[in-house]
Every structure is written in C-alpha cells, then in structure tokens.
Amino acid sequence: MTATSVDLASLLPDEHRRLLVGGQWREASGAATFEVIDPADGSVLASVADASVDDARAALDAAVAAQADWAATAPRERSEILRQAFELINDRADDLALLMSLEMGKTFTEAKGEVTYGNEFFRWFSEEAVRIRGSWLQNPAGGTRLLTLKKPVGPCLFVTPWNFPLAMGTRKIGPAVAAGCTMVVKPASQTPLTMLALGAIMSEAGLPDGVLNIVPTTHDADISKALQADDRLRKVSFTGSTAVGRLLVKQSADQLQRVSMELGGNAPFLVFADADVDAAVDGAMAAKMRNIGEACTAANRFLVHADVAEEFSTKLADRMAALTVGRGQDDGVDVGPLINPDAVESVGNLVDAAVAGGARVLTGGSAPDDAGLQSGYFFSPTVLVDVPAEAEINGQEIFGPVAPIATFTEEHDAVRRANDTEYGLVAYVYTRDLGRTIRMAESLDYGMVAINSGLISNAAAPFGGVKASGFGREGGFEGIEEYLETTYVALPAG
C-alpha cells in the first residue's frame, strides 16, 4: 500500500481539516495552513489550518461562552454524550486507526489497539460523570454541618503529543466532559488529523458547540503563552516532554492555573534470577516495542540479573531480529517508521555513543539498508548488551526501538540503579518472589509499577508519574478530580 492509494477524504473530509471553534469548522486567519507528513516516505499527507494566536483566543472565547451552560447540564446528559461518542468510535475504529497509522507511522494493528485503549477513557468517564459527589460531615465540636460540593474547574487548555494522537486526547477530554468543563485542544502539529476526526465525532455525539474547540497550529509557544496569560483559562493539562512541561508550569504561575503534567519517562525493566525468563522476554517485547518504542512508558533500560542475562539477551535479540520493519499500513509489518528524521538521528547517536563506550550490538544498530525504506524514517529493532552505566542512553528517553541491557547481582543495587534518574513514570519488574514483589512496589520511586507484565496502561487505573515525569493522574477514580474544584459550605445545625 502507499498513502496515495488511501482515500484520505473518506477518512477526514477537507472541511474537517480546519479549526473547530464554537462548533464551526473555520479557516485559520489569512487561510494559513501547514503540512502533515507521512513518516513512511516523507511525502505530504494533508494540509491543515494553522491557527494563529487570534484564532486560539477565539477558541478560548468559545470555550468561555459555553462554560456556564455546560456546567449546568445534568450529569446523565454528559454521560450519555460520552457513551454515544464511545459507540461511534467503536463503529469507526478501522477508519480512525488507518488515519492514525498514516500520520504517525505505527502499524494499523497497533493503531486499532490505541483506538480501543483511548476509547475506554470515554466509557470509563461516561460512568464516572454520574458519580461526582461531595460530602456531609458533622462538625467534630458539634453545631455546624460541613458540606462539600464539587464543581467543574472551568475552561481548560489541553496540549497533546504526536505519539498517541487519539488516546492522549481522550484521557483529557473524557474526564473534562464528564466534569462539565469546556476546552481548547492543541494537538501535536505532526498528527492533528486524528484529533480533528475525533472532534467531528464528538459533535455528532451531541456535544454542544463550544465545549470542545480544536486548534491545530505551528505557533504552539505563542498560543500557550497568550492563553495562559488569560485569567479566564482555569486549567492546563499537558502530555509531552519534561522541558515543555516545565515551561507551561512556569506560564501557569501568573494566573495560578491548575496544572496536570504527564511528562517523559526513563522506565527500568528489572529481571531477577527467579523470573520466568520467557515471560520476561514477552513482557520486554511489549514494553519496548509498543508504539515503535515511542512511548513515555517504553522500557528504556533493562537491568537483568547476571545468572539469566545471557539467556534473556539472546532470546530478546532473536525476537527483535525477527520483526519486519516497513510501512505501518502494509500487511505483515511489525515496526513502522519513527516520527521524523531528527528522531532517527537522535536514536542513532545514542546507539553510536553506547557502542563507543563499550556496548555490543546483538541485533540492529542502525537504520535498515532495505532500498524500499530509504525515503522513510526507519530504525532497525536493536539490542545492546554490556551497556556501561554512564552511557547517555541510560539517562535519557530513547524514543525508538532500542533495548540497552546491563546486568546486576544484588537486589539493592538493582533498585538503586533503577531509581537513579530524574524521571519516575513506570518501572517493570519480573520476579516470582512475593516478598520481592512487595519490596519493589514500595521502594521503586515511580508513579506506576508493573509486576510480571509489559503493559500497564488501563483507563480504570490512575496513570501518571512522580519527579520529572510530572504530577496529576489520568484515568481511574483519581482522573476526574483533576477537573473538579471543591467548595466547602458551613451550614447551621438546623
């Protein structure tokens, strides 16, 4: 398949490649547009309206205008809209997955997986919308009654990354809709198409005009600065790099906006000597290769007990070498392209530096030679062993299909090395020892710990990190709290 053999207009009509503001699909000021690139061959996939700062202000105006009525809707009404969107997304899962695969590069099968996962946030929060509740307490000293009410935070700005174009949106839009907040969404400029398709679905599901506004743009820095300077914006939720997260937190200071930050990761993957090694290899494949390694949850450093290191490394290298690299929409492809040429260069530099420091390549190590892949942004699945502790690849997110393996002999040393990072999103542990499982859950400085599993994300669980991986939780019972304020009312005893 080539991108040109796909009828893009049937996936996303021209009129939806614009800004969604107050329920209208509008051109950007001056009819400005930018191009979305197909990472499998570098060709132009589509042109999309490029919002200016004025356009973004108009989107915030629309969100502010819609806020009061939206907050006053019955919870059941908000719940039913999310449920209807969930059904529509299920019906159109193939189209959404194809669109996402084209703009982001991941395989169609993986993109379908993201549709299922991302859509679960709509189902979960459709169920949470009707369970928002406060409390009633008798003053411990007697007399007054202490009542708490929950109210929506108000208009929100959502900034989302390119790696999960649908799920990173639904994780924010779902709880915001459930809570009664309105929003302006700024999708990543590499992958705006899926978010625009989602916007059309939300309107079709009955979401009132102005509740969800979408502003694709290449002027991200100017827009966040302008909107965050506006005291009508009450909340910012961001998923992306730690560097940009820090900037948005600083920008939130003047108006004291509430903030949720889902930032970078540097996940350790620990394999103890008592682990089921075959299960650990299965888990490693999932934790490393999901989304071509371009996931904040991707296993970034493998720490394997010396007694099982050779078996684990050999088996993992065999599995990685057997993967087929190619265009994500083609049958039989396991690994799609990275997002852009910079990503290929950055992954290659990390691998080269590790090798120069003494690491050995068991498989991969560079971009594939295959003549048919030269115009795309591909990198071969790679396994490195004997990676020195000080190698740069251990300290920063790889965001590519590379598994660096180092060994340990003592549990306390494995924990020390696992925690030796500014990040704290997720850690993976393979062991069959119950006591060790408990020690790991308690001693690893991470927001999430996966035991004997390479997949952790679940709409019913609180996703999020600590330290430089950010704060706030998406999903679970905690997720809706990010969009609610508490009002305490002191009542007389009667």
Ligand code: NAD
């Ligand atoms: P990025 O921070 O460069 O971009 C993320 C988004 O921020 C994009 O929409 C981008 O346009 C926008 N942006 C950049 N500068 C901005 C500014 N000054 N103001 C407003 N918006 C701005 O990150 P990326 O390269 O797109 O995504 C990869 C990063 O995201 C990785 O670090 C990854 O770990 C992280 N991530 C985290 C999670 C999580 O839940 N913790 C999930 C997915 C990705």
